[in-house]
Amino acid sequence: MRFFEFRSTNYTRLGENTNASPADELSYLIANTDLSPEILKFIQDSLENMIGKEDDIEPVSNKINPQKITAPTTTPSDDEPVDKLKESSSAMEAELMAALSQAKKQGTHEKQLSRMLYIVRDEAFKKLTSDIITQKFRSKNKESYELIKNKIRGLSTKIPVQIMTDFLNDCKDGGVIDTAQMINSTKKSPIPITDPKYIPLVKSFLDIELPRIGRGEIGIAFAGKDTIKGATDITVNNIDIEVKASRGTDFFMKGNADEGGFGNQNKAVEILANGIAKVGSQFKPNNRAGKGGIASIGRTNISTFNQYFVQLGRKGTIKLLVDVLKELNKKRPDIVDQYIDDISSAVAKDGSVNYSSLESATAKINFSYYKAMAEHEGVLVLDLKSFEYFFVDDVEKWADYLRQGLLVQMYALDFRSNGLGGIAYKV
Secondary structure, three states: OOOOOOOOOOOOOOOOOOOOOHHHHHHHHHHHOOOOHHHHHHHHHHHHHHHOOOOOOOOHHHOOOHHHHOOOOOOOOOOOOHHHHHHHHHHHHHHHHHHHHHHHHHOOOHHHHHHHHHHHHHHHHHHHHHHHHHHHEOOOHHHHHHHHHHHHHHHOOOOOHHHHHHHHHHHHHOOOEOHHHHOOOOOOEEOOEOOHHHHHHHHHHHOOOEOOEOOOHHHHHHHEOOEEEOOOOEEEOOEEEEEEEEOOOOEEEOOOOOOOOOOOHHHHHHHHHHHHHOOOOOOOOOOOHHHOOOOEEOOOOHHHHHHHHHHHHHHHHHHHHHHHHHHHOOOOHHHHHHOHHHHHHOEOOOOOEOHHHHHHHHHHHHHHHHHHHHOOOOEEEEEOOOOEEEEEOOHHHHHHHHHHOOOEEOOOEEOOHHHOOOEEEEO
16 A cells, blocks of 8 residues: 555664654554555554543544445445545545554553554565565475565564565565676676665575575575576576575585486596596595595695596596596586596696696586576676675686686585585685
């Protein structure tokens, strides 16, 4: 409902204390959300009980017309034009808010009004959240709704009703994150928000995650413009993208083990362990470092593996790396073939591996394979610590960000079970 214009001037910046009274916040909810007939009746009954307790106040029956308070529950007919229903709704809002103003003036109902606000606010925000989920989510609707509902309940004790209401209304009406701008720029830039007052809210929403739905994805889908949450990731303006978010922690570039093209790490590490066992390695053919296996090859242990690569020689090392990478990227071994030159360039004449060159080669393979498996157009990377982003739809750009240090690859070859053979990065 927005027919009756109500604006409180008592709100301060998001997260700060506010002088808005429960009556002011209730009035804002009445004016700016579609409250159910049951909630409107609850407000009416509560106000009648409050105001009627004061002996020196005009009886509430003279202040609130029950005929006007009853919310329309049927669709407009020829006998009830839309304009007439709007006029009735506007009058209803005005009557309720006049009563709230009267209760506020009496100055003895703060506790009752606060309890009423808690109930009304919760119902209003649940309805808005449900509307946004229905509109923007095609998958994980129930789980996402429960998660967001609880997030909003927690935030509602710290954030003025006006700001939360405006935020949810704006998300419903289109969004508050300019996602179209984000996928049209490859430079690292601040996340574009329509109104700075929403930044703390967006930050909180981008932290939401679910099993199989990484951090950032739900928040972008919920608050982004022209965004739809699909079965895998999200679309922006009908363009499929992947969302990866980091807050100083890593994220994996991987699909699921079942339909996502990943999950071949155990066979891959077996190929590696058996290959270097021929030249004296004692590594077990598993991915559990604590049990003698190989969890990964990274900067800290490349020197250990180079001892064996030198004994294998250049050709033997290149072949072993190619075999391992083809197993990790099993559904598209041709992608590994596309980067044979990059792999070969990482191996010196004596068979030792230059780690920086190897991580560049495996990053290119990983980006290309993930893109092929997920069928997305690019990866939207969110740096939640700095509240910045960059979008990458080109494999060379991905490798370039790695060289610049905007992306940090955790391991060039990763056999850990939680990674499913994908590669982890952080920003």
